[in-house]
Amino acid sequence: MNVVVVGSGIAGLTAALHAREAGHSVTVVTKAALGDGCTGYAQGGVAGVYGAGDSAARHASDTLIAGAGLSNAAAVDVLVADGATRIAELISRGVGFDRSADGELLLGREAAHSHARIVHAGGDATGAAISRALVAAVRRTAIEVVENAFLVDLIVCDAAVRGIRLLTDGVSDDLEFDAVILATGGAGHLYAHTTNPAGTTGDGIAAALRAGVEVADLEFVQFHPTILAAGPAFLVSEAVRGEGATLIDDEGRRFTFDAHPDGELAPRDVVSRAIARQAAAQGSPVRMDATMLGASALAQRFPTIDRVTRERGFDWSREPIPVTPAAHYLMGGVVTDLDGRTSLPGLFAVGEVARTGVHGANRLASNSLLEGAVFGARAAAALDSSAGSAPPFRSQKSPLNLADSVTFRDENARRPFSRAALQQLMWDHVGLLRTDGGLADALGTISGWRAPTPRSVTEHEDANLLLLAEATASAALARAESVGAHYRTPDRVEALQLETV
Numbered sequence: 001m002n003v004v005v006v007g008s009g010i011a012g013l014t015a016a017l018h019a020r021e022a023g024h025s026v027t028v029v030t031k032a033a034l035g036d037g038c039t040g041y042a043q044g045g046v047a048g049v050y051g052a053g054d055s056a057a058r059h060a061s062d063t064l065i066a067g068a069g070l071s072n073a074a075a076v077d078v079l080v081a082d083g084a085t086r087i088a089e090l091i092s093r094g095v096g097f098d099r100s101a102d103g104e105l106l107l108g109r110e111a112a113h114s115h116a117r118i119v120h121a122g123g124d125a126t127g128a129a130i131s132r133a134l135v136a137a138v139r140r141t142a143i144e145v146v147e148n149a150f151l152v153d154l155i156v157c158d159a160a161v162r163g164i165r166l167l168t169d170g171v172s173d174d175l176e177f178d179a180v181i182l183a184t185g186g187a188g189h190l191y192a193h194t195t196n197p198a199g200t201t202g203d204g205i206a207a208a209l210r211a212g213v214e215v216a217d218l219e220f221v222q223f224h225p226t227i228l229a230a231g232p233a234f235l236v237s238e239a240v241r242g243e244g245a246t247l248i249d250d251e252g253r254r255f256t257f258d259a260h261p262d263g264e265l266a267p268r269d270v271v272s273r274a275i276a277r278q279a280a281a282q283g284s285p286v287r288m289d290a291t292m293l294g295a296s297a298l299a300q301r302f303p304t305i306d307r308v309t310r311e312r313g314f315d316w317s318r319e320p321i322p323v324t325p326a327a328h329y330l331m332g333g334v335v336t337d338l339d340g341r342t343s344l345p346g347l348f349a350v351g352e353v354a355r356t357g358v359h360g361a362n363r364l365a366s367n368s369l370l371e372g373a374v375f376g377a378r379a380a381a382a383l384d385s386s387a388g389s390a391p392p393f394r395s396q397k398s399p400l401n402l403a404d405s406v407t408f409r410d411e412n413a414r415r416p417f418s419r420a421a422l423q424q425l426m427w428d429h430v431g432l433l434r435t436d437g438g439l440a441d442a443l444g445t446i447s448g449w450r451a452p453t454p455r456s457v458t459e460h461e462d463a464n465l466l467l468l469a470e471a472t473a474s475a476a477l478a479r480a481e482s483v484g485a486h487y488r489t490p491d492r493v494e495a496l497q498l499e500t501v
């Protein structure tokens with residue numbers, strides 16, 4: 001088959017390598033350089049190696065509890081069953097996970113895990129190590145790589161995907177493929193504050209929405225609790241708390257135990273809300289105290305965080321550092337079965353763009369790299385089963401009219417649309433804490449906004465963000481109950497808003 005993978009994080013590159021190894025002709029299309037994207041930023045690691053006393057069943061149970069009852073148990077079983085094989089594969093492709101002096105994999109601990117089971121590389125540079133190894137592996141194959149190419153849309157004919165429309169150097173091109181694997185990541189840039197790198201604008205989900213592909217659970221947006229509250233968003237890994245760091249208020253008290261018996265290692269949504277509330281109450285960011293770990297241990301186990309905090313003027317071995325939540329991960333996305341198939345024949349989705357059902361309402365830490373590897377491989381293995389299901393490709397022209405594909409309903413919107421205004425609105429009203437009124441107002445504003453007919457990459461991204469914002473706010477308004485990362489409150493949300501300082 002002639003297969004295109006759109007995106008080059010762990011999920012996309014795993015899918016591409018497996019598809020190629022199965023004999024398919026594979027093209028990887030990526031928005032920037034090969035390997036750019038969220039994977040390279042991942043600090044914590046990959047969950048799923050079982051030390052003494054741990055088991056797949058315990059990992060599954062922790063995943064289901066974090067998912068707040070909305071995970072698909074079958075998808076979770078697949079994740080934990082395939083996890084060890086995929087980690088072994090990463091090692092065989094050259095990822096040097098950290099090991100003890102006697103050669104055993106070192107296992108870290110993160111929130112809501114009942115056991116230390118996170119493998120990591122370069123201390124806190126796991127994603128970079130994985131990305132380097134997979135990019136090198138792809139470069140060693142006959143996989144064709146197309147960089148700096150933007151996915152404009154899916155081409156759909158006779159109810160099957162038949163290719164993709166790309167924008168490269170300002171030129172639009174329609175390319176025919178037998179199967180399309182979306183691996184375009186999430187949509188962190190829906191929000192004013194995010195851990196995600198630039199370019200995480202939900203392009204794959206937006207393209208799927210325009211093509212009428214089933215998308216679900218967009219209301220479940222995970223906010224990571226501990227971003228350094230000084231300068232551009234920089235994540236301070238949950239693994240630091242896993243090693244014993246605490247969260248303290250302005251009087252030095254460990255306030256997270258007020259919210260959950262597991263304190264700093266409670267599920268992320270709980271810790272994030274506790275931090276937001278405490279910061280609002282004291283009028284300044286809360287602090288993470290890692291001083292008890294000592295300067296040499298911090299530098300050795302967390303070299304990236306150690307460097308960046310020092311660059312920003314903190315010696316975290318001597319003083320607690322200010323931290324605040326930011327948008328981190330989208331649990332929802334393009335609905336798939338256990339092999340990455342979507343509701344559109346020939347279209348697969350893997351990684352953060354997909355909603356496999358693994359994460360439910362809240363993702364367990366370090367399950368995302370694992371999910372990308374597991375379901376990337378499974379989608380590649382399922383490609384053959386989609387062969388011949390689609391009717392012949394008829395046209396090089398997309399049936400979609402992009403000017404019509406973004407909903408701009410109200411010509412009299414109160415404020416003009418800009419990406420920054422959208423991100424602030426989403427942060428204020430469709431973020432960590434959500435009220436009926438805030439969600440309804442946000443949806444009204446978003447629905448009324450206009451954006452220019454997209455021509456440049458930035459304009460396409462803006463249109464995608466606007467489309468996704470409307471879908472996210474609608475989903476959040478429709479889900480009346482609080483569950484996992486989706487938290488409805490009758491309180492005035494204004495009192496709890498955060499500013500990154």
Ligand code: SIN
Nearest residue numbers: 043044237238365366
């Ligand atoms: C972290 O290192 O805290 C992030 C890991 C993750 O998002 O799973």
